Amino acid sequence: MKQSMSLIPTLKETPADAEIKSHIYLLRAGFMRQNASGVYSFLPLGKRVLAKIENIVREEMDRAGAAEVLMSALQPAELWQESGRWYSYGPELMRLKDRHERDFALGATHEEMITTLVRDEIKSYKRLPLTVYQIQSKFRDEKRPRFGLLRGREFLMKDAYSFHAEASSLDDTYERMKDAYSAIFSRCGLNFRAVLADSGAIGGKDNHEFMVLSEIGEDTIAYSDSSDFAANIEMAPVIDQYEKSYEAPLELEKKETPNQKTIEEVSQFFQLDASKCIKSLLFKTGEEFVLVLVRGDHEVNDVKLNHLLDGQETELATPEEVKELLGTSIGSLGPIGVKQVKIIADHAVKYIVNGVCGANEDGYHFINVNPERDFSETEYQDIRLIQEGDPSPDSLGTIKFAKGIEVGHVFKLGTIYSEKLNAAFLDENGKSKPMIMGCYGIGVSRLVAAIAEQFSDEKGLLWPDAVAPYQIHLIAVNPKEEAQSRLADELYSQLQSLGYEVLYDDRQERPGVKFADSDLFGIPVRLTVGKQASDGIIEWKERKNGEMKEVKVEALTEELASRFKK
């Protein structure tokens, strides 16, 4: 397309409110504009990137055997009332009334729609399994929209839903979808991880988030430096593998420790490493209390503790409750002599030799504590947060941390929705059963930002070939010079007829403006027709590494073919 005919308004300054690279550059390079908080319009360059990503998603979904549909954004409230989410979804669900005062939700997600649709059309195991997907605008009234496309209120999403007669069939589809997701994010050029995630309130066993690694990510991922293990830090198991100490156990002693309450204070007071201190915390779950022990350099993992305590809500006991139950303030809590409550300790605690813990008496601690000797009635479990440097749970390599942007999510729903919405089928024996479901989402417009976040430099964007808005940015330095404009016009026609996607800067602008815009756009190959046009020589620049070379016009198509593997 000729740039003079497109709408690509670039900005020299960083717009207010734009804090992160992707947001700044997508605005500055004219890929999009904001209409309202968290609501954006895609201008021609942004729309092209979006379309590239959509096509990749569509190809991989089709390949995975999913059938494309397009459900409506307007959803009758009755469906959401039937599932209960009309009440539980909260203000994030945008709602409106039609002219007859009937309530509608604006599609934030489509579980209700697809489940009732499939319920009404499919009655037999013979028509299962079935996987459908759609690519569609979704609406969620985020409390704090921010980071541009990363957390918006209207955004493009691919959502897929699968229906099964057997759990094993869901397993197959789940794996196929995971593979398709990996293919999609790989084709987008992204550095990503499939991360084991918490299933939260919905339940469901398998649940992976696809995270694009980025320092601005809101989630922390624990991953192995030598395998593909990756998990949300709260979900990463810690294996029971610690170095054994050969130190001889000494005799337990109670010591006065005036005003020494925190692990830092106590470890400094005794000149002991924090890893030899036992951190004792009293938790309350329902009406019961439990004393939880982790090593001084470790942190309790609330998610693991919750799972261990049957998923009941768990919270720290108040100082008053601690005092009443164990007769001490929080700073001197410890396990020795405790009979009133159950003790759960992290595996690591077991390996402590001659450690320190509170004495359940204000201003006193025990030293030379040896767990199995001094408080034997203890259940050992994996209840701590994984840390950098821990062995990977698959025993391959060492754990590192990274921040991630969630771009995809695959989830085994089980029968949650099919039971609520009565989506049942008759099995081979004529018995009615709820369909088993999976759901699979990709943030398509969020991907635009995630890619921009990973691929930029100080001058602008650096699109990977597969998602670049154009392959070639052709610039006529001075279109008023006839030799230049003639050659550039010719190349524009020729390259287009060869099937290349070309943006042609035919504007009457200063060369500096054109080059700066080109760097902002991040189109992979820049071809500049300048003073050497009359000699049939143009300049080739690779945006990614800045490499420049001069190319004879006669050699151009061959070089391009080799560059773009045509």
Place this chain on the structure above:
Amino acid sequence: MKQSMSLIPTLKETPADAEIKSHIYLLRAGFMRQNASGVYSFLPLGKRVLAKIENIVREEMDRAGAAEVLMSALQPAELWQESGRWYSYGPELMRLKDRHERDFALGATHEEMITTLVRDEIKSYKRLPLTVYQIQSKFRDEKRPRFGLLRGREFLMKDAYSFHAEASSLDDTYERMKDAYSAIFSRCGLNFRAVLADSGAIGGKDNHEFMVLSEIGEDTIAYSDSSDFAANIEMAPVIDQYEKSYEAPLELEKKETPNQKTIEEVSQFFQLDASKCIKSLLFKTGEEFVLVLVRGDHEVNDVKLNHLLDGQETELATPEEVKELLGTSIGSLGPIGVKQVKIIADHAVKYIVNGVCGANEDGYHFINVNPERDFSETEYQDIRLIQEGDPSPDSLGTIKFAKGIEVGHVFKLGTIYSEKLNAAFLDENGKSKPMIMGCYGIGVSRLVAAIAEQFSDEKGLLWPDAVAPYQIHLIAVNPKEEAQSRLADELYSQLQSLGYEVLYDDRQERPGVKFADSDLFGIPVRLTVGKQASDGIIEWKERKNGEMKEVKVEALTEELASRFKK
């Protein structure tokens, strides 16, 4: 795709509420399902047709030099308040509040969005002209949604907007868009007309609707049987071309006509053709009255009359006003002797020889009326509705009527929106001027129905190749027979790898069900693998004309290549 993996729920019965062919078949063949009144979800077959149409639209828009964007559906109310349409659009505009109680409109159309976007980014004539388009779901809360996709509340639309510094530039783009629209509808295989339409309240001179000819259309089109002339009947000019009578004028006589009031009664009373009667109607426009004359077999065209009377609102005078002004009841109105009001007559009246008209005296008419002799103070104008059999206004052929479904609309907006929304640019002399605009819409989902309406028979749909959901419907009659399923499987892989779009009915269903479904779907070529599979023979059926033939497997790819011009 394998049919067993898709969601194509066919219905044997005509669903309630479905009155027209397209609605009935799109439901019965499982192309879509209704979610709420006027709100539909596209199932896999419907989504594929939609995608085909989208691609055609996109290709022709790109070719016409328009740049694709994607604006948000959520539109801040402020924009609509600025244009005034927040108040004037009425209940058709769907509205909602966000969690902060801010008002939003759901995009019914995007003039406000694009005009303010362009206003904020373009300041100079150098960046004009500009044409942008998008393909997007629109929301209009129709009072009476009906006919399935033809009048829905959520529907897919292509809307384009152009911005210009000069009127001549708008003219160019308007013509280019008209050509693009013709290309789009031709590629969809449609029988359509570009119809001159009334600009209504918005003003704007050029304004064409693209109508797909169909008996269920809500608009009447007058078109030439020998040229491409077509117009909304209210917009069709009538040329001043009538046969001259050589009858000798007789002497004017007043006759008693007791209880003869209507043209039918009077013409029967005098045994004269209605074409010799003069129909006289008193209209009121503002505070003025005008006596309007048309031939007895013609009808006054209100739109033409309005335009003639400076676009003022015009209505028939009441019987009381007629009595007061001309001293008669409506049944005896006539032009002779009238001086109190202006007389406007249709051209055809001029040619009447020895006609009849009311005498402005209850129960009396004149006979042997000769207009130029008997009421000379008369202005002759084109003020009647065109009729079938009239000469075409371009003098090529004869007018016929047809009903049409509006599928596209091109419109010169002029400066209506740019003035209201302050979208100005600086011209070559540094003078600020409002941008001149055009807008161009296509009902993309409505096209699905319009095509279905034109292409169906008593068994189901008959998609033209370019928009068919698949090219080939491959059926294994009895997949349990190994020879059949093996050959069908092979053909499925082979045809797909050759780039054909194949729907493969691999279901365990009775042959009758499969064939009936196939006819319903309307995929152009049906290939049936049946008993002759072991002899390498399959059956080929052209859905359109029902022609069947047997084809050797070895010859299949060649025959397909010739059929689909590959």
